[in-house]
Amino acid sequence: MTAPALSVRNMSKAFRAVQALEDVSLDIHRGQVTALLGDNGAGKSTLVKCIAGVYQPDSGTVSIDGETHRISSPDVARTLGVETVHQNLSLIDSLNVVENLFLNREYTRGGSFGSRIGLLHKRRMSRECQATLARLGISIPSLRKPVGLLSGGQRQAIAIGRAVAWGQKIVLLDEPAAALGVEQAQRVLDLIVALRDADVAVLLITHNMDRVTQVCDGAVVLRRGRKAAEVKVDQVTKDDLVAFITGAKTTDSGT
Amino acid sequence: MRVHVRAGARLKRAWARRSEDGGYRQYVVYLAFVSILAVFALMLWDDGFLSWSNLLNIGRQAAPIAVMAVGMAFALASAEIDLSIGSTVALSSLVAAAAVGNYGFFIGALAAVGVGAAVGLANGLITVKVRIPSFLVTLGTLGIISGIARNMNNLQSMPIRSDAFSALFGAGSLGPISSLVIWTAIVFAIGHFALHHLRWGRHVLATGANRASAKAAGLSTDRIRISALMVSSVAASFAGVLLAGRLAIGRHDLGENDLLTVIAAVVIGGTSLFGGRASVAGAVTGALIMAMLNNGLILMGLEVADQLIARGLIIIVAVALSMRTPSESVGDDVP
Ligand SMILES: Nc1ncnc2c1ncn2[C@@H]1O[C@H](COP(=O)(O)OP(=O)(O)OP(=O)(O)O)[C@@H](O)[C@H]1O
Ligand SMILES: [Mg+2]
Numbered sequence: 012m013t014a015p016a017l018s019v020r021n022m023s024k025a026f027r028a029v030q031a032l033e034d035v036s037l038d039i040h041r042g043q044v045t046a047l048l049g050d051n052g053a054g055k056s057t058l059v060k061c062i063a064g065v066y067q068p069d070s071g072t073v074s075i076d077g078e079t080h081r082i083s084s085p086d087v088a089r090t091l092g093v094e095t096v097h098q099n100l101s102l103i104d105s106l107n108v109v110e111n112l113f114l115n116r117e118y119t120r121g122g123s124f125g126s127r128i129g130l131l132h133k134r135r136m137s138r139e140c141q142a143t144l145a146r147l148g149i150s151i152p153s154l155r156k157p158v159g160l161l162s163g164g165q166r167q168a169i170a171i172g173r174a175v176a177w178g179q180k181i182v183l184l185d186e187p188a189a190a191l192g193v194e195q196a197q198r199v200l201d202l203i204v205a206l207r208d209a210d211v212a213v214l215l216i217t218h219n220m221d222r223v224t225q226v227c228d229g230a231v232v233l234r235r236g237r238k239a240a241e242v243k244v245d246q247v248t249k250d251d252l253v254a255f256i257t258g259a260k261t262t263d264s265g266t
Numbered sequence: 267m268r269v270h271v272r273a274g275a276r277l278k279r280a281w282a283r284r285s286e287d288g289g290y291r292q293y294v295v296y297l298a299f300v301s302i303l304a305v306f307a308l309m310l311w312d313d314g315f316l317s318w319s320n321l322l323n324i325g326r327q328a329a330p331i332a333v334m335a336v337g338m339a340f341a342l343a344s345a346e347i348d349l350s351i352g353s354t355v356a357l358s359s360l361v362a363a364a365a366v367g368n369y370g371f372f373i374g375a376l377a378a379v380g381v382g383a384a385v386g387l388a389n390g391l392i393t394v395k396v397r398i399p400s401f402l403v404t405l406g407t408l409g410i411i412s413g414i415a416r417n418m419n420n421l422q423s424m425p426i427r428s429d430a431f432s433a434l435f436g437a438g439s440l441g442p443i444s445s446l447v448i449w450t451a452i453v454f455a456i457g458h459f460a461l462h463h464l465r466w467g468r469h470v471l472a473t474g475a476n477r478a479s480a481k482a483a484g485l486s487t488d489r490i491r492i493s494a495l496m497v498s499s500v501a502a503s504f505a506g507v508l509l510a511g512r513l514a515i516g517r518h519d520l521g522e523n524d525l526l527t528v529i530a531a532v533v534i535g536g537t538s539l540f541g542g543r544a545s546v547a548g549a550v551t552g553a554l555i556m557a558m559l560n561n562g563l564i565l566m567g568l569e570v571a572d573q574l575i576a577r578g579l580i581i582i583v584a585v586a587l588s589m590r591t592p593s594e595s596v597g598d599d600v601p
Contacts, residue, residue: 063482084486085481085484088484089484097482100479100482101482102479103471103483104542105542105543106468106472106475110468110472114468114472115483117465119465129464129465130463131464131468133463
């Protein structure tokens with residue numbers, strides 16, 4: 012048995028009086044999609060932000076491939092191979108598609124001097140942006156448009172494209188299909204499946220139970236900041252999942 | 267031949283790109299420049315508005331404003347603002363004057379720019395670490411620096427007796443072109459390059475547009491904001507060097523009244539007051555517009571009071587045109 016790709020232990024996080032996360036533990040594995048479920052305000056986004064280095068948890072640890080790390084910033088998370096699509100922090104509206112895709116990953120030219128001063132290699136980024144989006148089946152009318160002028164679905168697609176383009180080993184997706192039309196949402200599910208098949212560990216936050224049964228292997232349910240259930244998707248029904256989310260039903264299969 | 271074709275295609279691409287990402291907003295400043303130039307040229311033909319010496323005059327006047335404007339464009343791009351530039355100009359002119367006397371022109375200029383770097387670092391650190399809006403921090407440092415400058419030589423101006431300093435930073439010229447104009451061109455080139463071709467410039471824009479997202483993408487937004495405020499102060503201190511060079515003095519009130527002119531120049535140039543969008547070329551053109559207005563309205567023989575009113579009205583119109591909200595400009599982008 013190999014170590015989980017990502018394992019969270021006893022994580023807690025409070026915002027003043029609000030205990031957003033309390034003693035949450037979960038594992039996600041390579042080649043699997045794990046759903047993270049819960050009602051509004053259950054703490055899902057907070058958990059993702061703690062893993063991604065956006066927030067610092069009050070207590071608890073994050074291990075990647077069995078090794079515990081302190082994720083002190085989003086940069087550290089990235090370096091460790093964790094890529095995130097946040098619920099609403101993903102893109103910079105006034106930058107264009109290429110600039111967003113390569114934000115903080117810019118290619119430079121001019122050798123080591125160029126890389127020291129950060130001389131942008133714009134042409135290469137344009138080219139690779141086009142190639143990447145094409146590879147992911149994302150079609151955007153113009154890569155030069157500020158993403159603020161694109162539709163919600165197009166923006167979402169770019170945000171996901173950015174997360175999956177880099178061959179990371181762990182991808183966290185916070186409601187990636189929320190703003191998408193039917194066809195685009197299906198695209199996203201295809202992308203997720205492709206990631207899974209490429210042996211990436213995926214954590215998928217969603218409110219859509221159909222998606223859970225379609226693509227997820229396991230599911231973790233949060234309720235008021237605590238873990239309410241941890242199940243294998245093929246052993247429960249959608250109704251069970253909903254019951255866990257609303258608190259109508261509880262288990263303790265997680266330990 | 268091939269080269270021409272390629273250049274043509276590049277221009278066309280650049281144009282397409284431009285009209286896609288900002289609408290026509292960013293051209294307002296150039297249009298305003300040309301129109302104001304044309305109006306003054308016609309109205310003031312006999313007063314020699316277009317004479318070489320008058321144009322040079324305008325250029326000399328615009329130079330320190332343009333240099334400050336380039337710096338301010340970066341502060342605004344990062345969604346900060348620097349109100350302390352005027353007093354930074356004064357303090358660095360005095361420091362330059364003091365240092366030139368003892369250590370020569372090079373150390374003099376270096377010391378002045380060092381003052382700018384220190385002021386910017388202080389502004390940035392307080393803004394970021396104490397979490398006070400830069401608007402208030404720099405309002406405070408504006409007062410502090412201004413006080414220090416006043417104390418430095420008991421409100422007296424400090425003469426600069428270095429021909430090298432004056433020639434290099436103000437009075438001299440290369441052929442027919444004043445060294446002030448040359449320095450401004452250099453500052454413009456560096457600023458433009460940094461904004462559009464360096465990772466740092468892009469990160470400044472990202473931070474200014476949406477700090478939370480920029481942070482989530484892993485940018486060290488604190489460091490970026492500090493650096494943007496430092497650029498603004500360093501530019502202001504260099505403007506202080508240019509003023510000191512032109513006038514051959516350091517004085518506590520140099521630059522004192524330039525803050526609003528600089529902000530107007532930058533905003534007319536298409537830089538957003540709220541971060542995320544900036545234009546260095548626009549800022550320099552805005553500074554030229556301001557200097558041209560000053561010069562033209564004086565040549566027209568307006569009273570000082572009427573000059574102020576006319577200038578204010580023109581600025582409002584220009585800013586209104588260049589600041590249309592993005593939602594309106596969306597219409598421009600639909601093919
Ligand atoms: N930055 C913050 N400051 C204060 N409280 C916060 C902050 N972020 C989250 N919270 C609170 O923490 C709790 C959990 O929020 P979180 O965003 O993690 O919920 P969520 O499960 O993602 O909900 P949703 O499904 O609506 O996205 C909520 O009560 C929320 O109000
Ligand atoms: Mg959420």
